[in-house]
Amino acid sequence: MSTIVVATPVIAGLGALFKSHALAKKTVVLFDEHTRKLYGASLLQTLRDEGFLYKELVVPAKEASKSFSAAYRLYGSMIEADVDRSWNLLAVGGGVVGDLGGFIAASYFRGIPIIQLPTTLLAMTDSSIGGKVAINHPLGKNLIGFFHEAELILIDPSYLATLPLREIYAGMAEVVKYGFIADEPFFTFLDLHFAEIMSLQEPFLTQAIKKSACTKADVVKKDFRETGGLRATLNFGHTFAHGLEKLAEYRYLRHGEAVTIGMVCALFLSHNLGYLDQPSLERGLALLQKFRFPKGLVKRRFLDIDSALLLDAMLSDKKKLDKKLRFVLLKKLGKAFLLEENVEESIVLQSINDGQKFFNGKSAH
Ligand SMILES: NC(=O)c1ccc[n+]([C@@H]2O[C@H](COP(=O)([O-])OP(=O)(O)OC[C@H]3O[C@@H](n4cnc5c(N)ncnc54)[C@H](O)[C@@H]3O)[C@@H](O)[C@H]2O)c1
Ligand SMILES: [Zn+2]
Known part of the structure; x- marks a missing residue:
């Protein structure tokens, strides 16, 4: 079962929250271009303040990012950054980032924990919850995926101000x-x-x-x-x-x-x-x-x-x-x-x- 936290600001005290869920402070942070621009600076500052080791990844803000080629490229960046099983992945965005991040987390090194930080109303109320993660195939949507429940779902309604x-x-x-x-x-x-x-x-x-x-x-x-x-x-x-x-x-x-x-x-x-x-x-x-x-x-x-x-x-x-x-x-x-x-x-x-x-x-x- 995932733990759902609803708060503003939800990232305050992130280090302690991770610790209480046995999550290492070693995190791959996945954004899309929009969420990186809007929320990246403050989030990454928080991670630095809280003593996290992190690797930042960004994908284009479009449905096409839920693809095997995007996942393949991101696996490469993670291997190059020496990300191993002791890390986790924090997905910051709408359903596209959440589904792609969940797919990568479910498969990388046979699975690392995923933490969802949904930033759209749809992701806060639907896609980040329930553990269905997937990418699209040219023959159909969401066909390749896993059940991989998030350890934590961090919901901050104030993110919707820019939506x-x-x-x-x-x-x-x-x-x-x-x-x-x-x-x-x-x-x-x-x-x-x-x-x-x-x-x-x-x-x-x-x-x-x-x-x-x-x-x-x-x-x-x-x-x-x-x-x-x-x-x-x-x-x-x-x-x-x-x-x-x-x-x-x-x-x-x-x-x-x-x-x-x-x-x-x-x-x-x-x-x-x-x-x-x-x-x-x-x-x-x-x-x-x-x-x-x-x-x-x-x-x-x-x-x-x-x-x-x-x-x-x-x-x-x-x-x-x-x-x-x-x-x-x-x-x-x-x-x-x-x-x-x-x-x-x-x-x-x-x-x-x-x-x-x-x-x-x-x-x-
Ligand atoms: N896994 C599931 O159970 C499940 C359920 C429903 C939908 N989905 C998937 O979710 C995806 C759709 O998700 P979505 O509707 O969140 O779309 P999305 O992720 O494409 O986000 C919509 C747009 O809003 C932008 N955005 C995100 N947060 C923002 C913010 N706070 N301020 C300004 N702009 C912001 C994004 O960059 C993007 O341009 C689909 O791929 C769908 O298949 C999955
Ligand atoms: Zn739906």
């Missing part, structure tokens, strides 16, 4: 997801305080992050290797989202944007299959209505797409393995489940169409 608004919305999608799948009071809290959280107001921001991180950690604790169906509920909205991301070539839609649209479709699907009642559907949609997207994005990446094409994209990586689409549905707000049986294509298509009408501002419901 672009678009990225805050993207992270907020996963936060709202936890309300939908696990906790009705949290759903209500998010609905009430959406604007405060989006403008990073305390104590709402920290409350939302803590609750999200704990929800994810709790689900992961109960179903680490995703065998019981519980961890799969974290994929609420994601079956649709993955299709949308694929159609957007993994470039033009942020993951959280695809998840926001995907959750709208998943709410309709839950309703169309008779699991979710009308008032709950409407409450769910009202919360998702608060999300904002760059101008024209939803039109280009969702409304202009034929629902059959989206269904094809959702199915594309499943067909080869003769797998069925798996949907996470809601019974009510705060209660999700993984539907085991096959869903008729016409109902999936209908739910996509309902989602499109919703974003067009003329919901049929």
Whole structure:
């Protein structure tokens, strides 16, 4: 189990924290170009003040850094710096740095400890927690990886002050997801305080992050290797989202944007299959209505797409393995489940169409 620390500044007393977790003060610090520029100087100063030995590594701030070639280059720098099994790796950044850093830590010298210092809302509430670390393969995202849980997850909400608004919305999608799948009071809290959280107001921001991180950690604790169906509920909205991301070539839609649209479709699907009642559907949609997207994005990446094409994209990586689409549905707000049986294509298509009408501002419901 990882230890999650939420504090500002979270790096104060880092030496003592490492010591109490039996972590050596010998650390490879991985940044992307943005987090290096924004937070590198102060973090590295802290490491010097606290008597750490460190090796700094920087990767370009893009999804393409989650690649084998990037990992291979970084292994080389670590070998040259005499980094051995007694070291650990501190990943300072969003999900890209966290996933890449975790992948390197899981494999280098047969595994060294990873410490996550997430700097995006998505990483603070989702990707840094749960131990799934991966790089991409040209044939698919996140295909090569490990389960390698972080020793420590160090969350400092004040890092979000520099995060672009678009990225805050993207992270907020996963936060709202936890309300939908696990906790009705949290759903209500998010609905009430959406604007405060989006403008990073305390104590709402920290409350939302803590609750999200704990929800994810709790689900992961109960179903680490995703065998019981519980961890799969974290994929609420994601079956649709993955299709949308694929159609957007993994470039033009942020993951959280695809998840926001995907959750709208998943709410309709839950309703169309008779699991979710009308008032709950409407409450769910009202919360998702608060999300904002760059101008024209939803039109280009969702409304202009034929629902059959989206269904094809959702199915594309499943067909080869003769797998069925798996949907996470809601019974009510705060209660999700993984539907085991096959869903008729016409109902999936209908739910996509309902989602499109919703974003067009003329919901049929
Ligand atoms: N391992 C998991 O369980 C899991 C879960 C969800 C997503 N992911 C992965 O996470 C990745 C997406 O993560 P992300 O959304 O954090 O994207 P990201 O890491 O690309 O970060 C988004 C952008 O924000 C910048 N940034 C980061 N922190 C900043 C800060 N404090 N101020 C200003 N700019 C900052 C980054 O440099 C980058 O340009 C994807 O690769 C996805 O596959 C993994
Ligand atoms: Zn997600």
